[in-house]
Amino acid sequence: MGSKREDSARFFGKRNIRGAVITVLLALSFFIPTPYYLYQPGSAEELAPMVTVEGGDKAEKGALMLTTVSSLKASNYYYLAYGYFAPHTEIKRENEVRGDLSEEEYSRLLAHMMKSSQHNAIVAGLRAAEQSVQVRNVGVFLSDFVEGSKAKGILQVGDILHAVDGKKLVQVQELSEYIAQKKPGEKVEVSFTRDGKELKEKVELVEFIVKTTAGDVRRTGLAVHLENETEIDPARNVKINADDIGGPSAGLMFSLEIFNQIVAEDITKGYRIAGTGTITMDGEVGQIGGIRHKVVAASDEGAEIFFAPKDIKQEYDTNAQEAADEVEKLGLPLKVVPVATLQEAIDYLKKLDVKS
Known part of the structure; x- marks a missing residue:
């Protein structure tokens, strides 16, 4: 049998080894990637600074705002653990986000979606304001x-x-x-x-x-x-500077801002108006993802009205239902307005009284 000093040395030696192993494992866990993304409410950003219509008027008593979802790759298990406890956080597997697409393919897809969304918004917004625009198909x-x-x-x-x-x-x-x-x-x-x-x-x-x-x-x-790949030749030049905002879901709000800069009346009428939805060149509004997060983002920025894509196909469409449910669940001071077309959104705003 060893002395008490030797036994104590062995005990503390084993404990130090275990501690060192745990420390190394904890350190390594910072570098072990996970196949998950965290989704949270992003931002609600005013569109007047982003959109410039040739000869248009940017002055608005209120504001038209696009809404975004914040996406964060859970690059280690600490981020993933944070996602389980953070409020308004949704966790998705990587293959739910981009399927089996490579990073290059996914980047090309997002770039196309944003370009198409902007083209569609320009065409829809200008035509709603009775402005001409030519569209050329250049490929598929x-x-x-x-x-x-x-x-x-x-x-x-x-x-x-x-x-x-x-x-x-x-x-x-x-x-x-x-x-x-x-x-x-x-x-x-x-x-x-x-x-x-x-x-x-x-x-x-x-x-x-x-x-x-x-x-x-x-x-x-x-x-x-x-999908059709297009080029457009509008009667008025329209510039959209959306920086790193990707995807097609700002189409409806882009088209509303373009329309508002052309027509004589300010359709905001002093209200802070947010929303989301894809747009076609014919002005049809389509479903998007992450609408619950966008409702929260809109409310955080003081939005009073939120345009959501109307649920047309009962078995597939849920945007308007989810938006209204989130507002009720969280008690947000926000009115959800479902719209199926750009014209429906314009008609709703035209009927509003000017905010006192």
């Missing part, structure tokens, strides 16, 4: 793949398709109609642009199912999701 943007597509691995998200078998096709409908005449197993030569480079590749066509309101429809094609 590949935004995703259908399961079973033979194009995956050959084409990439972000590619802009502009010809098939040497035939110029710059709209989704004409490209789809041309390919639909062919049979599964046939190959077509696709001409496309990727990061500014002109490329050509042979792609085998497949049969796939498209879900429609009338039921499932079998089609032949590339089995990809496509």
Whole structure:
């Protein structure tokens, strides 16, 4: 048997080793990434400083504001633990955020979505103010793949398709109609642009199912999701400086700000008006993600009115319902106004009394 001094030395030695191991493990945990993102209320930002319409008037008694969601990569387990306890925080797995897209593909997709959103907002806002704008289709943007597509691995998200078998096709409908005449197993030569480079590749066509309101429809094609890539020539120049705000969800509010700078009447009428929703060139408002966070962001910045996309499709659309539920749950002093079109939002504001 050893002496008490030796036993004590062994005890403290083991304890120091355990302490050192724990310290090392804790230190390493700072560098172990997690497959999660944290989503929280972002900001509600006034649009007048961001949007400039040639010959327009930026003066507003109130304010039109876009709303954002704050996204943070849980780069270690400490951030993840914070997410479980922080108020108004939603935790999502990485594959829920960007699927199986590479960082390059995801960046291309976000850039396209923001560019399209701004083009759509400019067209919708100007046309609502009875201003002319010409739209040119310059290609078809590949935004995703259908399961079973033979194009995956050959084409990439972000590619802009502009010809098939040497035939110029710059709209989704004409490209789809041309390919639909062919049979599964046939190959077509696709001409496309990727990061500014002109490329050509042979792609085998497949049969796939498209879900429609009338039921499932079998089609032949590339089995990809496509969107029109456009260029616009407006009667008035419109500049939108949105910095690092990405995605399409500010479309409705951009178009309202453009409209307000052109028309004689100030449609804000002294109110602080926030909102969200995608916009088409025809002024249709679409559903977005993270609306509960945006409602909180709007309220934090003193918004009194919040435009939310109207829930049109019962089984899919939930924006207006979720926005109203969040306002009621948190007791926010905010009126949620569901709208299906830009014109509905304009009509609502026109009927408001001027704030005293």
